[in-house]
Amino acid sequence: VQLVESGGGLVQPGGSLRLSCAASGFTFSSYAMSWVRQAPGKGLEWVSAISGGGDSTSYADSVKGRFTISRDKSKNTLYLQMNSLRAEDTAVYYCAKASARIVATATFDYWGQGTLVTVSS
Amino acid sequence: QSVLTQPPSVSAAPGQKVTISCSGSSSNIGNNYVSWYQQLPGTAPKLLIYENNKRPSGIPDRFSGSKSGTSATLGITGLQTGDEADYYCGTWDRSLSALVFGGGTKLTVL
Numbered sequence: 331v332q333l334v335e336s337g338g339g340l341v342q343p344g345g346s347l348r349l350s351c352a353a354s355g356f357t358f359s360s361y362a363m364s365w366v367r368q369a370p371g372k373g374l375e376w377v378s379a380i381s382g383g384g385d386s387t388s389y390a391d392s393v394k395g396r397f398t399i400s401r402d403k404s405k406n407t408l409y410l411q412m413n414s415l416r417a418e419d420t421a422v423y424y425c426a427k428a429s430a431r432i433v434a435t436a437t438f439d440y441w442g443q444g445t446l447v448t449v450s451s
Numbered sequence: 452q453s454v455l456t457q458p459p460s461v462s463a464a465p466g467q468k469v470t471i472s473c474s475g476s477s478s479n480i481g482n483n484y485v486s487w488y489q490q491l492p493g494t495a496p497k498l499l500i501y502e503n504n505k506r507p508s509g510i511p512d513r514f515s516g517s518k519s520g521t522s523a524t525l526g527i528t529g530l531q532t533g534d535e536a537d538y539y540c541g542t543w544d545r546s547l548s549a550l551v552f553g554g555g556t557k558l559t560v561l
Contacts, residue, residue, distance in 0.1 A: 364550070373453070373539065373552060373553075373554050374490075374496065374539050374555065375552065376551070376552060388548055389549075390549055391547075424495055424496070426496075434483075435543060436485070436541040436543055436550050437484070437486045437501040438486070438488075438496075438498060439498050439501075439507060441496055442495065
């Protein structure tokens, strides 16, 4: 199993960014996926999850209405579209593979290496 | 302020045992499985315990998990300097319809 994030970088407040997570080594559509972030020197914060079939999503209140999670089965890729970015969104963003198909799980058996998003003027 | 409460830090000597607590409520720990993660400095989190007390393959039996009511506990025996890391508990919260993590506990092996 391999998860490789990309798309991070420096963006101004109010700007947008799209993160990608390329997955390999497992049947992508059989498992839910999540984004988890970690601000510098802080703890883990769950951001969003999407079911294996892509028909169910869930978001943390802190990003609801600004971020959109999606997945492309044909490309085995998970996405996070981030709009209206704020300074407090600055963090390393990890994609994580769930051990089940549903979003309501806290068991992530594989994690990517993370991609840094910095929101600053 | 995290929904799940963990002690900020714990410490013990090499070879000793340590426990890390994770306190929640009926909407999260009380009615859902708990997972535990280890995060070594500069690395991604790693699954240590899932479904309260199960270990993924490759995780030594020095690591154990338990749950009682609205609290969960991670135990580590035979402490090694390589166990120095941050540890996080996590579970699904039915009221929030969101995954919640504890604030993390930094383990120091003296």
